[in-house]
Amino acid sequence: MKITITGGAGFIGSNLCEYFLSKGHEVVCLDDFSTGHHYNIEPLMSNNNFTILESDIRNLDDCKQAVEGADYVLHQAALGSVPRSLKDPVTTNEVNITGFLNMLVAARDAGVKRFIYAASSSTYGDSEALPKVEEVIGNPLSPYAITKYVNELYAGIFSKTYGLETIGLRYFNVFGRKQDPYGAYAAVIPKFVIQLMNHESPVINGDGNYSRDFTYIDNVIQMNELAMFTSNPEAINTVYNTAYGDCTTLNDLVKYIKEYLTAFDAAIAQVPVIYGPQRQGDIPHSLASIDKAKRLLGYQPNYSMEEGLKEAIDWYWKNLKK
Template sequence: MENSELKILITGGAGFIGSALCDYFIDKKFQVVCFDNLATGHKKNIEHLLSNPLFKFIEGDIRNVESCREAVAGASYVLHEAALGSVPRSVNDPITTNDVNVGGFLNMLVASRDAGVKRFVYAASSSTYGDSTGLPKVEDVIGKPLSPYAVTKYVNELYADVFGKVYGMETIGLRYFNVFGRRQDPNGAYAAVIPKFVSTLMAHQSPVVNGDGNFSRDFTYIDNVVQANERALFNTNTNAVNTVYNVAFGERTTLNSLITALKKYLATYDPAIKDVEIVYGPERTGDVPHSLASIDKAKELLGYDPQFSMEQGLEAAVEWYWNNLKPLTK
């Protein structure tokens, strides 16, 4: 079967990760339906795809089950990226986070089940590890969630598992670890740390680090995540489905090291950035101190083979930010 005969629904397709997936699968000549309510995604992320005959954009909300049914009609596969991210957002507004991340997820599962979708691959989260202190994080050892957001992402995994057992659906959850890269939004109260730091440094302003900067993360470049999604979608190993995988690079970096690297790469464009001071603030409620993934399971069962280290990804991301964000910081 030709790729152009296969339709992939990408929920949250106008977002940071979703739009990268749209680009990739359109480039591979699949039919792609992008379903997004544009609450955190942006039309500009997919504007270049709108004239492509293989691409369709549906503006709608996963909280509306009929919209979900319309979006999934005729789709062979679903990549479910739609969610309200951010631990602080969930702490401030747990009800909306739950409505979107749990209610919307269940709507998409039901719509996908009823449409006979072949496989449902969804964005899970490293936040599921909660208060588990062991490093590296291994899929079958989790702790108690530390935020409403983490609760919602764990409930997603439970629902996916049940739909596999009760309805025979094929589901795969990908626990993303601090994904970064092109198009990640630097604006708003809940912006991710890397684009927020980059835009602040580009404006010669001091970035604020929560805590002393020694918290560490397994920062994961967007192209590694795209690869994991493709391998989850089309893997023919029967042991690879109805489970969850860590998606990361498998190395951890402190926030202090991250800022040092960002200043180094940004200084190649603007030498004054290397002299910008860093400000340290209080730790953030619900934050996990350290995060590092074991990616052995994904390597073994999915054939996951991440190509970009944190440093390689940062260099590529900074180039994109410089070319695309510079007008915004002047």
């Protein structure tokens, strides 16, 4: 198959590129490298089935070039981060909504078989119900959350109006190899891992009792593959929680990270944790029901949070230890 992966130089996108190339597929990676990195895809450049387009999804012509002849689109390109969207809602909107619409139009016009896109658990907003069930959402709490919900609405319209098959995957706090630990908007796991590796104190926002459904990258790859190749008509033109189906507090997360890192450096056990103010736009708890994905896609996550965290820490130590 020919697969177009937008945001293919980013954390999730580059893992998807690597995986589908290993399965013998042809992969076109579109990325503007605003948040992605050349080093994520450098090992793939020698593969004759891999093409890189340094392009911007805000440009419709770039999107059309990227999907020409594609069987599937895996749309990962977006400006993530709730704090970033609060600081710059305009750019977040341009990339996440205008760029998303451009990709839908390009995919429709190119006649792709299916459009699978990265949705977000932020869509649940202020809904306090746990676990999170796909059909029950609340009001968005950030510009980023609004953009990801609008993506779902647009995908639904394109399915109904134009017959474009779409599947949205609501990612829950994905982590793993190649996730960037640096920068102002680094995700919590790689940021904490690098800080502790350097004997620096991680800063937890709030009292550490907020919890998340941390989801290892290989579970996300599995969900993308299942969404691509499912032949169940009931399984398409809908959205799925993409998670492990368990939650971990930030306090427990740091405990696990310190425990696994001390296998490499015993001094890390003595690094203290700092507690700071609660972050604006954060929800207290996030826990996914994965029953729908199990029932309609046959999803069975292969990695628990702890198993994935051990793999991720091993990767960071081998690749990023100074």
